[in-house]
Every structure is written in structure tokens, then in C-alpha cells.
Amino acid sequence: MANVLIIDDDLEMCTMLCDLVNHVDHEAAYAQTLADGLRLAVSGGFDVVFLDVRMPDGNGLEVMKDILEIDFPPEIIVMTGMGDSDGAEKAIRNGAWDYIQKPLSPKKIIQPLNRVLQYRDNIRTMNRPTRNLKRAGIVGDSPQIQECLNTVAKASQSLSNVLITGETGTGKELFARAIHTNSSRARHRFVVVDCAALPENLVESALFGHEKGSFTGADKATDGLVGMANGGTLFLDEVGEMNLNLQKAFLRVLQERRYRPVGGKKEVDSDFRLVAATNRDLSAMVKQGTFREDLLYRLNAISLHLPPLRERLEDLPALVTQLSTKIYSTLGVKPKPFYQDFFAALSGYHWPGNVRELVNTLEASISDAYYEPELFSKHLPERIRITMARSAVAPVVLEKGEMPADTPVVPTPEVSAEVDPGPRTASPATTAVTPSPVADNDEPLGDRLSTYKVYRESVLNRAEKKYLQKLMKTTRGNIKEACATSGLGRTRLYTLLKKHSVDRMGWGVED
Numbered sequence: 001m002a003n004v005l006i007i008d009d010d011l012e013m014c015t016m017l018c019d020l021v022n023h024v025d026h027e028a029a030y031a032q033t034l035a036d037g038l039r040l041a042v043s044g045g046f047d048v049v050f051l052d053v054r055m056p057d058g059n060g061l062e063v064m065k066d067i068l069e070i071d072f073p074p075e076i077i078v079m080t081g082m083g084d085s086d087g088a089e090k091a092i093r094n095g096a097w098d099y100i101q102k103p104l105s106p107k108k109i110i111q112p113l114n115r116v117l118q119y120r121d122n123i124r125t126m127n128r129p130t131r132n133l134k135r136a137g138i139v140g141d142s143p144q145i146q147e148c149l150n151t152v153a154k155a156s157q158s159l160s161n162v163l164i165t166g167e168t169g170t171g172k173e174l175f176a177r178a179i180h181t182n183s184s185r186a187r188h189r190f191v192v193v194d195c196a197a198l199p200e201n202l203v204e205s206a207l208f209g210h211e212k213g214s215f216t217g218a219d220k221a222t223d224g225l226v227g228m229a230n231g232g233t234l235f236l237d238e239v240g241e242m243n244l245n246l247q248k249a250f251l252r253v254l255q256e257r258r259y260r261p262v263g264g265k266k267e268v269d270s271d272f273r274l275v276a277a278t279n280r281d282l283s284a285m286v287k288q289g290t291f292r293e294d295l296l297y298r299l300n301a302i303s304l305h306l307p308p309l310r311e312r313l314e315d316l317p318a319l320v321t322q323l324s325t326k327i328y329s330t331l332g333v334k335p336k337p338f339y340q341d342f343f344a345a346l347s348g349y350h351w352p353g354n355v356r357e358l359v360n361t362l363e364a365s366i367s368d369a370y371y372e373p374e375l376f377s378k379h380l381p382e383r384i385r386i387t388m389a390r391s392a393v394a395p396v397v398l399e400k401g402e403m404p405a406d407t408p409v410v411p412t413p414e415v416s417a418e419v420d421p422g423p424r425t426a427s428p429a430t431t432a433v434t435p436s437p438v439a440d441n442d443e444p445l446g447d448r449l450s451t452y453k454v455y456r457e458s459v460l461n462r463a464e465k466k467y468l469q470k471l472m473k474t475t476r477g478n479i480k481e482a483c484a485t486s487g488l489g490r491t492r493l494y495t496l497l498k499k500h501s502v503d504r505m506g507w508g509v510e511d
């Protein structure tokens with residue numbers, strides 16, 4: 001079933017078209033002005049727009065550009081007046097899928113509608129690289145994770161080196177394994193080299209192996225990690241920790257896929273696929289002279305950046321469910337329900353250790369509630385409850401009617417009862433406020449100081465939101481222009497708009 005939008009000022013025409021579209025089992029909506037039509041189109045989800053040219057508030061062709069700039073835009077079929085060949089030409093030039101001439105008949109509507117829907121189905125099928133992807137334990141369906149899975153799918157089909165970046169605990173090794181599992185090398189080994197843990201005096205031998213007798217203690221020949229990865233995938237974890245000597249040696253191995261074992265006379269081939277990972281900024285290290293630029297280029301043929309958990313909190317419920325099920329099954333205990341305040345507390349935390357910290361947190365909470373039937377926020381580790389309590393009493397300065405973006409969901413009775421927050425300021429939602437410019441040096445502070453971190457975060461959040469509202473106003477919601485003005489990428493911009501609930505077209509109501 002498809003969603004069709006009809007933009008025409010003639011009410012009779014709109015209802016006739018809606019009936020027709022419903023008759024062939026699709027959904028239809030209509031708007032009688034361009035402004036209403038554009039608002040509906042931007043709200044999303046339409047596959048096709050039937051657009052009339054002559055409208056009371058302007059020429060339909062003028063709004064085409066705005067409609068086509070929507071993310072996943074609908075196809076536009078323009079309805080021109082009889083004999084208006086200029087209008088037809090302009091429609092096509094502006095990017096219309098097709099045009100039809102009035103007077104309309106069911107056939108004139110249904111034929112292009114079916115064609116357009118067939119075309120969109122084909123595109124969707126082609127663009128679904130993740131359809132047969134094995135997730136290999138990766139949980140999450142947020143747009144950010146979907147994008148990462150798309151890259152995993154592409155990387156699995158290719159032999160190019162992959163560089164995975166992201167904060168600690170975001171799943172770099174998990175995603176590296178997923179690339180291997182989905183590749184044609186899955187039957188061979190996935191060999192992990194932890195560059196931070198390579199013993200300094202045995203680095204070469206650990207990586208490239210050695211011949212018998214090549215040094216004291218080498219009583220038999222050994223394959224190194226690079227040799228073991230032959231036919232499979234070599235995963236260089238924490239690649240930013242490699243010293244410059246090793247970087248040089250590795251660059252050569254990468255270029256030639258050959259190496260010489262310690263004490264060996266001959267070079268040996270190893271056909272490995274390389275995936276590297278780091279939580280460090282390798283470009284900055286190149287500038288500082290601590291990482292080779294040529295090695296970075298080699299590693300970075302395909303790049304995959306994993307988002308921190310705090311930027312995709314919508315994945316929390318699925319993560320909590322799946323990770324806790326795994327923990328319960330390891331313990332041999334029947335899963336227990338979570339009380340709602342448990343989730344609220346998790347969503348209010350900023351997860352500096354990302355999913356690894358979530359795993360540890362769940363393990364700790366489950367063990368704490370071992371003899372109890374249900375998990376409450378009071379079972380969470382103390383550091384999370386303290387952060388929650390502190391944020392709940394932070395002197396956040398709010399715009400009129402504004403809810404703090406990153407402050408936790410309602411402080412729970414358990415948190416308030418167990419951690420004495422000291423004298424209370426008014427709760428953030430009810431604090432009386434005088435609007436003041438964001439990022440002003442004279443940012444007013446309450447009587448009671450929060451931690452520097454909490455204060456800084458709240459100020460930054462408000463500044464970020466204000467910037468986005470201004471950006472949308474200045475660019476009138478035009479994403480392309482907003483990206484150019486702000487220097488932000490499309491995905492990042494959408495993520496920020498979502499995070500701060502800034503409506504692309506809502507700039508008219510900016511406070």
C-alpha cells in the first residue's frame with residue numbers, strides 16, 4: 001500500500017482523486033493550498049504527490065524543489081492545464097516523475113501511479129543491502145545503526161581495508177566480526193591483534209612468527225598472527241597504539257601481503273583481509289607526527305564510524321532486553337521484569353563507556369536483584385544513581401516552557417531517598433526563567449552550583465538547540481543549504497534536529 005498526496009485547490013477534484021486512489025487500495029490525503037501541501041509533504045511518508053500547477057497561493061512548480069529535497073522524497077506527478085506545453089516542459093525540468101493533462105480520467109491517474117510505485121519498489125529492493133545480513137549479535141535499529149549495518153554489508157562484499165572508529169565500548173570488535181562473518185572469508189579465521197597489548201620485545205615474533213632456534217626459548221617454529229589470518233580476516237584493534245617502527249613494518253606487509261618470520265630466510269605470503277579499529281583521532285595523530293599518513297590512507301579505504309550510545313538512546317530497550325536475556329541464560333535464572341523507573345534511569349544517563357558499560361551495569365543490577373522478583377532503579381550501580389540525582393537538581397536555566405534536553409526523566413523516589421541531593425532548587429520543569437541569550441558569558445547560575453560537567457552540558461545543549469532553530473529559520477528548512485551553512489553532514493544534522501526536537505519547518509514558532 002502506498003501513500004499519495006493530492007495538492008489541488010479544487011475540492012471536487014481532490015475528493016475524486018482520493019476515492020480513486022483508495023479504490024486501488026492506497027491511502028490518500030489532500031491539501032488545497034501549496035503551503036498546506038508542502039507542510040504535509042514534509043511531514044513525510046508519501047510515495048507520490050499529484051501536484052496542480054495553478055494554486056491560489058502560487059505556482060505548483062515553484063514548490064517542487066522543496067518537496068524533492070525532503071529525505072526520501074516522494075515522486076511528483078504534475079497536473080497541467082490542457083495544452084500547457086511550457087508547464088509540462090518546466091515540470092520535467094524541475095524533476096517531476098511525469099505530468100498529466102487535465103481533464104483527468106481514472107486511466108490517466110492510475111497508469112502513471114502504478115508505474116511510479118513499481119519504480120519505487122525496484123529502488124527499495126536495490127537499496128536494501130542489509131536484507132540478508134547476519135547481525136552477528138549487533139542489536140539496534142536506530143537510523144545510525146542502520147547506516148552502520150549498510151556499511152557492514154558493503155564492506156563484506158569487498159576486499160578493501162576497513163577502519164572502524166568510535167568511542168570505547170561502542171562495538172568496534174563486534175562490527176569487525178560482523179564484517180568477517182558476512183564475507184566470503186567467514187569459513188577462515190578472524191584473528192585479533194590487540195596492538196595495545198603486544199609484548200614490546202616479542203612484537204615481531206607475535207605478528208610474524210619465528211623459526212626454531214631464532215632466539216633463546218624459540219624451541220619450535222611458530223606461526224605469527226599474520227600467518228594465522230591467511231584466508232581470513234586480521235583485526236588490528238587499537239591500531240593507534242602501534243609505535244612508529246611497527247607502523248613501518250606493517251605498512252610493507254599491507255602493501256605486499258608478505259612478511260618474513262623472525263629468523264626466517266624466505267618471505268611468506270598471507271592472504272588476509274584487514275579490519276582495523278581505534279578510539280583515537282588518527283588524523284590528529286598524523287598532524288602530531290605519531291601516526292604515518294600513508295598507513296592511515298591504506299587502512300581507511302572503507303570507514304565505519306560507530307555512534308556513542310547516548311546519541312541513539314532509542315536502541316536502549318532492545319539492547320537491555322537482549323543483553324539481559326543473555327545474562328539470565330548464563331546464570332540459569334528465569335528473566336525478571338524491569339520496573340519502568342529502571343528504563344527511565346538508563347535513558348537519563350550519558351553512558352561514557354557505551355554498550356560495554358551497559359552490559360556491566362545490567363550484570364551488576366541483575367546480580368544485586370538476585371533474590372528479588374523485579375528490577376528497580378535502586379538496583380542500578382551507585383554511580384548511575386548519583387549522576388541521576390545530581391542532574392535532577394542541577395540549576396538548569398531554561399527558556400520559557402522548555403524542558404531540559406539531556407536531564408533525566410523524572411527523578412525517582414528511590415534516587416531521591418537514597419542520595420541526599422542537598423538543599424533543593426526548584427525542579428527544572430518549574431524553574432521561573434527569564435530568557436537570556438545562550439552561551440552568554442553572564443549565564444545566570446542558581447544559588448547552588450551543579451558540577452561543572454552538568455552545567456556545561458546544559459548550556460551547550462541550549463546553545464545547540466538555539467543554533468539549530470536559527471539555522472532552520474535562516475535556510476527556511478532547506479537541508480542542503482543548512483548543511484552548507486553549518487558545515488554539518490546530512491546525517492549528523494538530522495540526528496541533531498531529532499535530538500533537540502527541532503522541526504525543520506517549525507521555525508515560524510521559534511521561541
Ligand SMILES: Nc1ncnc2c1ncn2[C@@H]1O[C@H](COP(=O)(O)OP(=O)(O)OP(=O)(O)O)[C@@H](O)[C@H]1O
Binds near residue numbers: 137139173279
Ligand atoms: N550494537 C550492539 N549490540 C549488542 N552488543 C553490543 C553492541 N555494541 C557493543 N556491544 C557489546 O558491548 C561490549 C563491547 O563491545 P566491543 O568490545 O565490540 O567494543 P569496542 O568498541 O571494541 O571497545 P574498545 O574500544 O574498548 O575495545 C561487548 O560485549 C559487545 O558485545
